[in-house]
Structure formats: C-alpha cells, structure tokens
Amino acid sequence: MSKLQSQKDYEDFRDQVKKERDPERLLVSICAGSGCGAYGTEEVREALEQEVSKNGLKQKVEVKVTGCHGFCEQGPIMVIHPQGIFYPKVKPADIPEIVAETIVKGEVIKGKLYKDPVSKKRIQKEEDIPFYKGQHRIVFGNNGMIDPAKIDDYIAVDGYSALVKVLFSMSPEEVISAIKESGLRGRGAGGFPTGIKWETCRKAHGDIRYVMCNADEGDPGAYMDRSLLEGNPQSVLEGMIIGAYAIGSHDGFIYVRNEYPLAVKNIGIAIKQAEEYGLLGKNILGSGFDFTVKISRGGGAFICGESTALMRSLEGQVGRPRAKYVHTVDKGYRDSPSTLNNVETWANVPVIINKGAEWYASLGTERSKGTKVFSLVGKVRNTGLVEVPMGASLRTIIFDIGGGIPKKRKFKAVQTGGPSGGCIPEDLLDLPVDYQRLAEVGSIMGSGGMIVMDQDTCMVDVARYFLDFLQEESCGQCVPCREGIKRLLEILTDICAGNGKEGDIELLEELAGTVSKLSLCALGGTAPNPVLSTIRYFRKEYEAHIYDKKCPSGVCKELFYYEIDEKKCNGCHVCFLRCPQEAISGEKKKPHTIDQEKCIKCSICYESCKVDAVAIK
Amino acid sequence: MEDYEPTIIAFTCNWCTYTAADLAGTSRLSYPPNVRLIRVMCTGMVDPKYVIKALLEGADAVLISGCHIGDCHYMNGNLKARRRVKLLKELLPRFGFDEQRVKLTWIGASDGIQFAETITEMVPKLKALGPNEVRNQMVL
Amino acid sequence: MVTFTLNGRQVEAEEGSTILEVAETYNVKIPTLCNHKALEPAGLCRLCTVEVYDGRRTRFVTSCNYPVWGGMEVKTDSEDVIRHRKMIVELLLARCPNNEFVKGLAAEFGIEATRFKLEEDDCVLCGLCVRMCAERMGVSAISMTGRGTDIRVETPFQIKSDACQVCGACESVCPTGRIDVREIAKYEPRPLLSDWEVGLQERGAAYMPFPQAVPLAAVIDGEACAHVRTGNCGVCREFCEAGAIDLDMKEEIIEVEVGSIILATGYDLMDPSPMKQYGYGVYPNVFTSLEFERLSNATGPTGGVILIRDENGELTVPPKSVAILHCIGSRDVNHHEYCSRVCCMYALKYGHLIKEKVGHETKVYNFYIDLRCFGKGYEEFYRRLQEEGITFIRGKAAEITDQAITPEEEGKLVVIGEDTLLGKRLRVPVDAVILCMAMEARSDALDVGRIFGVSQGADGFFLEEHPKLGPLNTATDGVFIAGACQGPKDIPDAVSQASGAAAKSLALATLGKVLVPSTISWIDPNICAGCQTCIGLCPYTAIEFDARRGVSVVNEALCKGCGSCAGFCPSGAAQVRHFNQKQIFAELDGVMDAISAVGI
C-alpha cells in the first residue's frame, strides 16, 4: 500500500474499499474482545473457518473478528449479517449447525438465540435485544463491524473522513470552536470541557506541545477504554490527530496500562497501519501537518491515571501527582503545554466533526452533551458496556437496559464513577445521569463505572471495600489522603467488626471533610465519597452496626447470624445437604435448625433456600 | 722534637666560641697556650683562603669553631662553614697539608670547659703529627 | 505586581510569588511542615492550607505553592482552615505519637490526644530529606518508595547507598529526627568537629570560628562544603539574608607592605595519644586540659556545666571525682624538658571550678611534681584551695587504667602513682582525668621561621635575639615575637610581651629611620663578576642584582653582616666591613709575627 497523499487519494481509496464490500454479502462477525476471548472466541473462529472451507463457502462468507460488542457476559458473541442474527455464548460444537442452518439455508436456530431474562423471550436480532435497544451507540456502534487489525474496515465506515475534513477545510481555531460548541466534556473523570482545554493549550507559551491519550483506566470494573482501544483503535487515533492539529502539536503519546495486552497490541497495529497509509507521521495526506504517536506502557497504578502523575510517569519519574495550580495545558509533560484526554473523549472527536457540533449538542442535557459509555456491573441481569445519551435516568440504564436485579432481590443502591464514587439509593433512581446531577447527589461521573447493589449488600461494608482499594492505590505522598483514608478505613473496619463506637459516624464525617477538601489530588478529593454518600443515604445501617451491633444485610460476619424460620421451612433438606459445615440439622419435611456454633456464615443455606426460610438475624 | 710546640690559629664565632674562650679564661680554666684566636662574626664568613693562608703563614693547625647547629646567630652560617670545611679537607692534601690540621667544632657560649678541653686534646695530637713543614718546602 | 486581599487587607505582591511568601512579608504566620526555603515547594503536608475565594467559590489551597493572582481573597486562619489543619496534625500525631517534634506540633495546635489508633512511626513523610538529597545535593540516594500507606523513605532496595555522599543534608532538614545517615550511607559519616571546642562539639561546613572572632563573620570550610566539593548544595545562600555568601571565592595571596612584623603564632598543645599509659582516646573520660577548659567554659559545648561522658559518649553526667595530672609531657626528659609554666595555675583553677560548679563534695586530686605558684597572688590562691579540700599528691602519676582490683574501683578510672612525700604507692579511683599537657612549639614553626628569618631554639620555640637584651627581637630586624610562640607563658606574660612588641614596632615607625650595624657587607662593584652566588647564600635576602651594572649590591638596611657572602665570593668582591680579607690577613700576620718573636 502506498501512502495516501491527498484528500483525493483518500476519497478514491475509501470509495474503492466501500465498493468492494457488498452489503448483501454474508458476514459473520465474531467478537474477540477480552471478554469473549476469555470465553473461547479463538476456538469458535477456528471451528467456523474450518466449517466454512469444508463447505466450500469461502467465497460466499466473510468471517470478521471484531472488538468488543459491549455485551461480554454473553460471549463469545456471533452476529450474522446482513440479517443481524445474534447468537450468544457460541461454542465450537455449535458451529456445524450454525453453518448448515443459518449460513447455508438462512434459517434462524431458535434454540441458540438470545433469551431475554426479563421477558424470557428469544430475540433474533441484535438491535432488538433490550440491552442494545435502549442504547445510543455513537462511539461504540462500529465495534461490531470492524476488525481492529484492519484499517480498511475503519475506512469502510467513513473512518478518517473527519480528519480529511479538518485538514483540508478547517482551521485549527474552527476545530476548537466546533469542539467547544459540541459541549464535549472529558470522559476520564473530571468532565472538563474539552474545547476549552484545547484552546488553552494552543494559546499556552511554548514551542513544543504534546497530545496524550489516557488509557490507564484504573477503575476496577470499568473497561470501556480497553474495549475501544481493542475494538476500534483507529477512531481514538483519528481523534488524537484531529486534536493535535487543533492544538498545534506534533507529538502524541498513548499511555496504556501494560495489563491490557490486547489493547497495546491493537493500538500498535493501528499506528503502524495509519503510518503506512500516510494518515499518521510526516505530512499527513499531503497537508503538510506532521504528527507521530508513541505508546507508553504503564505499570497499572490507579494513580497514574491522574494527569500530572501520568505525565511524571511518562517522564520516567515515579507516578505521583503534583499540585495543579499551574495547569498541565501550560506546563505538563517536560514542562511543555500538554493536552491529555481520555480514550473515550478522543473517540468522540471524529463523530463530532463528521456529524457536526450542533447535532452532537442536541444529545444530552443542558450542560452534559453527547453520550457516555457506562460499564454496568454488579447485581444486574445484563452486565456490559452501555452507551446512552447524557441524561438517561439510572432507572433506564439499570432496569431497561440492564434488565433489573436478578434472583428476585430488591435494588438497593448503585455506585457510579468508580471506587471513589458515591452510592445512590433507590429513591433517586429517576435521576438523569449527567455531571451536575451526580455531583449534587454526592457521587461522580468518573470514568463511567456503575455498580448495582441489591438488598444483600451491606453499605458499610461497601464503603469499607472501596476505601480499602483507595488506601492501596493512594500515592501516599500527602497527609490527608494517606493518613486520612487509612483512618477512615480503620473506623469502617471497626464498625464492620462490631467495634463501632458512639461518635464514629461524626468522626467519619469530620475526617472525610478534611480528606476531600485538603488532599493534593482528586484521588484524595473524591475518596470520601463512598463513606459520605453511604452515611447520607444509609445512616440507619451505620447506626444498626454501631448501636445494635447488627448488620441488617447479613454481610458483616460478626454482626448477624442465620436462623431458619420454622413457619416457612418446609423441610426440603436442601440446606442440610449443602451446608459445608454440617451445621444444619433436621429431618425431611420437618423444620430445620442451624447450630450457631458450627455455622461459618458462608450464606450457602441462605442462597439455596427456595422458600426464604433462612433469615438474617 | 720534645720541645716542639704547635701553633693553632682559631677562627672563632663572635657569638659563641669566642665568648666560650672568654668564659674559659674568666673561669680560670687552664689549657695549653698554643692557640691564637681570630674573632669572626660567624663561621659562615670564614673564607677557605683564610685557613690556607694561616697554614701557609706557619700555623700547625686551624680550628674553626662556631655555634651549635641550629643556634647560629645568622640562622645557618655554621651550616655553610661545615660545607666549606668538608670541601676544604678534600683539597688540603693536594697542597701537602694533612687534613687533620683543620678542625671544625661547635662550642656554645657557655661552654668554656669544652673550649679548654678541645685545645687540650688538640695539642698532643698535633705534637704527634709533627710541625707543619709545607711552608718550608714551598717553592716560590 | 498584583493586588489581592489577605485576611481582609489589601496587599501587593510580585507576580509568581506564593501566598506563603507574601504572607511572610506581611507578617502573617502560616504553619508549614514540608516547606523549606531551599527546596521547591511540594505541597505534601497540607498544613499550610488557606482559603481562597475567587469570586465564585471558596477553595482550600496550599499556600506554599499557590501562586498569587490579582483580585483573589485569601483567608489564612478562617475557622474551616484551622479545623482542617488540626485534623492534619491529629492524623500526624496518631502516626507518630511518641515523636517529640510531632508532640510539640500537636501541642501548638492545642491537641492533647488523637482519636485514632496509635502507630509507632517517626517519619511524617514530609519528603524534605528526599528532596534535599535530590534537588540540592544532586544525589538522590534516598527516595520515597512504595505507595499509599506503604510509602517510606529509603534507599533503593534498602541497600546501604554508595551514592550517598554522607553530607548529612537530609538529617539537617528532617523535622522529626527520623533520618539517620548511618542507616543510609555505605560509608561511616565523619562528623565535622569544631576546632575551637577541641572536637567536643560538631559544627557545620559553614560556621562561626569562635564567639569572639574578629571579624565576627562566618567562614566556610572548603574541605567539607558540599558546594565547593561538588558544585551542588548552596543551601546557605538561601538563608543568608545579607546575601553575604560567596561560594565562588578563591584563595588569593595578598601582599601588604609593612614596616615591621610581630609573630604571635602561639603554641600547640601536646597530643597525649602516643603516651599510651594515660589512655587518652581509649578511656572517654580522660580529657586534655584544653578540653576541660571548654567543658567548664560558659560558651563551651555544655554551656559551662561540668559534665563528663556517659556510656554513649554524650556529655551528660557530673563527675563525682576528678584527678588532675600535672606536667604531662613537660619536665620530662622523654618529651619536653622545659616547664610549661601555666599548668600549675590552671590546674588549681580547675580544682576550684569543679568544687564550685559540680559541688563541694566532688573529690579533686592533683598529682604534681612541684607546684610553681610564682605569680602575683598565685601562692595565696594555692593556699585557699588547700583549704577548700583539694587533695595534692606530690608525685607524677604513672598510669591510668580501668582494670579494677577492688569494688570501689569498679567502673572507675584508676590513677596509679606514688606519693613521694609519704613514699607510698597509690591507686586513686576517679570518674574523670584531666591531663595538663605540655605546651609545645607550633608544628609549622620551622616553616614560619624560615619565612620571617627567625630561628627556633632547641625546644622548638622561636628564638629571641637575646634573652635579656632583646627578648622581643629576633635575628631579623623589624620582626618581633610575642606570646607563646617564643616559649610557654600565661596570659599576663603574653599580654605584656605583646604590648612590648607592639611598642617596639611603633618605636621603629616613629623613628622614621633605620639604624644599621657597622659590621655589614659591601660588594666592590669593580671586582664583582656578577655571578650572583652570594644572592642565594644570603639568609636575609639582602643582596640584589643590579642588572645595569651587572653586579650584586648589598642592601645595607637588611644586611646583618654574617659574612655568608664574603666567605664564598669567588672573586673576593664581597667583604664584611671590619672583617675584610685585608684586615684578617693583617691580623694573622700580627699573630704569627708575635709567635715567632716570643715563641709560644
């Protein structure tokens, strides 16, 4: 492939690629994202290719290995186009049937279709599945159509047309004002208006400017950045090149954690291909604009996702934040003006350029525009990556898309924004999700983590759990964060262990205030959120722990015990059989009892009782 | 040669040996009368010529005596004298003089006794050596 | 210049300065912990937090690194600020509950106890040490390792560092005293000992030579200064408000033309270490007389409290008994035969001071050969001390040992000697021993003497021209000596001698002319061959070469008439007047004539 050297070169090439693709041609797309991959995509792909060639279908069928479709729990996922037939959890053994029926005959195999856990109906098409139906996938939409190792696939969906538009018909200032008008805000955590960031950086003094992509993604449970880099790395690259053009930068970095090997690999391939095509490097598309991107692999510390820590880490120093009284857009990497944006933020950029700032701004709420990808996990039926317009309510996300809470349990709270987000209770379920509203209720947008909790979750324990994570991940250099989180955790641990004292709640609040107000960086600044929000909405639970020495949700082992309700127990004997401690006695069809001495509170009986006779006391 | 009495010319430093000789006298020490003193300010000013001149004039021996090493009134004149005498002693035999005829000693101002002893020791040795005949043998 | 409000007051400040800097100039106190003048602010402790109102919202920022801007409103001690600061200190107290510094800090904030569980740490992780080492020393031998609660100050891999230059800068900034160079450095730190305190106290590389120094100005020890050695550091510059520190100063030779010179170079105290029998340097509580002088001096290391060393070598314990050993190295054929003249009297003074300062029950033993109390009032002082209950034992002490042979001697220093008056051998157990060391000529007296044309006596001290007639003069005219460089003497004697020497130089100056002796050398220019040998020989550099005439010329003001030139001059041009060759030969002739005339 020789380099594309002009707008025309690009357009001709794109048209040619598009022409080669017959929309009516059979296309089997298999997801090879990290999630599906772990379920065995590779075996499925091998089986499929064998089967296809065995049947002499090679010419008729195209097999495409794509990035994450977002519905990883159903992996490996297979979608057969043009019909859009969606087969979840495909195993190599299913392949002969799928080839024989669906590919050769075009028949749908009912039994293999996705079964909606709520309606219990089989659904044939991807777009009809409730999980997808409620979404608005402007950055994630193409993932299922693209082989991340093939730049042509990206170009076939008009990839790099935004770059062409920018390079040949927009001035840097025009790009910046488009981004400003779109209302795009950082998707990494802070929600800082991206256009303003670019503008300040462009205006900052300095000869060299840097553009960086933050793919550290330290929030446990969040993986939208990984999925984007794995599945559609070219869109992130295109965003960065556009940003570099707008800011006046010629050097870019992608800071990605080394724990994402597939993302590192795919972005590496993407850079190489873009360079080969003349879309990256010197004199991009003959426009005279130069931009190169290097990959920097991080060790995976949560704090290295913080902008100043990330830049120090890039410089080869220990990744510890510094005060941002002088902004990184003025003095960042190597003291030069630097723009750092999140993976998802960058991926939004080509969309805005292509579809226009106005269109983009029409999505979302007054001060939060566009869409946001959430990683919906926890006690919810459909887990996965969910892209919805800003302002979608929690209820929509959790119940319509997520399918609600499994096992007839009740919703209790949802934690948004990663480990330092707050827990939002049931009565706020109709809250439209945007930056302001989340902040108002004591949480954050963060990177878009969303953990759903059901009635069996102890909120004190949840706070303790997150603080434990944060204590480990705090860089430890400033006093309020290092010492404060340690003490918050210490008190929470005491409370969970039944050693809570009067005044603990107040002390937690007081200390949390100092930690959030005085910490050097946002890690400390937001770390008290889990504590403060759980106290705010679940104070009674704290009081039960401290004063009654009870854990109402049956999580804190020191603070509850299981008892079998004689009236409810029908003597099915299941618990008797399952209890690993042989702590349950009772004859069949007669009420059973638990020997408290032997019980280790493993909760097996509680989970297995069909009639809810095992009660938390 | 029973009655041969040698003549000793002594160049004595003003600051020590000359005073020592004085002290020997005032202390009423007795020593052979064979010595004649020529006062110099420092042994460092004794030109080897003076020694040879004395020997040629008929002295049987020349004694150069100054302050102890380190005590020289002019810091190191005696060191210079020591160097010169050593050289001089190498030259003397060529003129026909026995090198024993020149002696260098250090006698402090308070050492009257040592001065007397030095002379007392010198005289019998010179007697054994016999008179200085060189002057008579000289062909002028 | 920007204008903003600081605690309600309009203030002006240089752009780019921090709130803390501005507050300081306006005398507004803000507590700090991790800030240090010599280091870049890091904003780690957060103790210096203040409130900033930007017109929309109030924020808490750290004043040590927050740059001021026009129109901001700063409050340094609002209720919220104080409450948060207190929490910071309480957290630190919980971390380091036993550390004196942190306890003090807590007390300052009115915190008596912490509500959190107590830990046992001594490091507040202010990072000062690490930053000092990296930023100013350019070494980075230590760093903050680990993350979160595991963060620690340590060397890479906890291995003793050979990068550490053992400068101690880290120790000097550590507020809590946690950091210990010994734990960091591969090499043993060598303390810089104060010469003035005879090594009893440490000093920095920059120090005041001594309290009465003239001029009273600090000096920098180039051999120890990290800047001079490595080009880094320069921390002192940050602190000297007068801006007086010039680290680029170079050694220079200054030539001053003077009419006369007084040598008052003093003496050396004899080093007792080679005299193994006295155990100096082996037993920590054997002191030299000069060390004891500092120990009893109000400006000394103990502030004048007489204390001896404890088992850690620190000066903390008052002695219960002290032996003073006279004449160590003096009046001793193995060392110096002379008497050092001052020991008897200072030994008496020490006895008196011990009784007075430590207490009258303290036992003081003087081991002496003779007590030479020759001065005015000296003998009376001696009597008084005898009455004060000081023990005088006639007999020089032979040995000091710590080998006890009786229970009373256990843990003590035992002085072994003989009371020659009683003819009895003695063993006296004491807590401390003072060795009255001999005064001796300065080790460099030979070199100094050479420069100034002054010779040394057999005892090594500078030799005066004449003990009675020229006690202040030297062999070189215009060079005088005063004080102990001439011989052991006490302060009154040194002062009188110095006054005399000063008067002598003044006399020279007021006279306006120089008297030269008649017995000096003259070089006959008609004979001089210009070989210049005499120039090298002249001990008084009195001969110069006249290049025009090609002859050597004697400077009559300098010539002493030693005749070194005359004794050698190969052409016989140099002659000492009154002792010239003609005169000597004539004298010889006369002598020989007389001899031949009268016989012996």
Ligand SMILES: Cc1cc2nc3c(=O)[nH]c(=O)nc-3n(C[C@H](O)[C@H](O)[C@H](O)COP(=O)(O)O)c2cc1C
């Ligand atoms: C403790 C901490 C961790 C962070 N981790 C990440 C991260 O993993 N990925 C990310 O994009 N931003 C992270 N951020 C936010 C970044 O500091 C920065 O705001 C962001 O990368 C800017 O890009 P954006 O404006 O596109 O969001 C983190 C911030 C903090 C305080």
Ligand code: SF4
């Ligand atoms: S707030 Fe926490 S993570 Fe941030 S700098 Fe302070 S110690 Fe480090």
Ligand code: SF4
């Ligand atoms: S002593 Fe060592 S560790 Fe301390 S500042 Fe000096 S070089 Fe650094």
Ligand code: SF4
């Ligand atoms: S050792 Fe001292 S200077 Fe270093 S971080 Fe700890 S308290 Fe601060």
Ligand code: SF4
């Ligand atoms: S530069 Fe100053 S502070 Fe540093 S070592 Fe030298 S004298 Fe001390």
Ligand code: SF4
């Ligand atoms: S007599 Fe001595 S001092 Fe005088 S010029 Fe000769 S060598 Fe020098």
Ligand code: FES
């Ligand atoms: S990895 Fe396949 S859907 Fe996410």
Ligand code: FES
């Ligand atoms: S002064 Fe006596 S030898 Fe020189």
Ligand code: FES
């Ligand atoms: S002194 Fe400012 S943060 Fe420590």
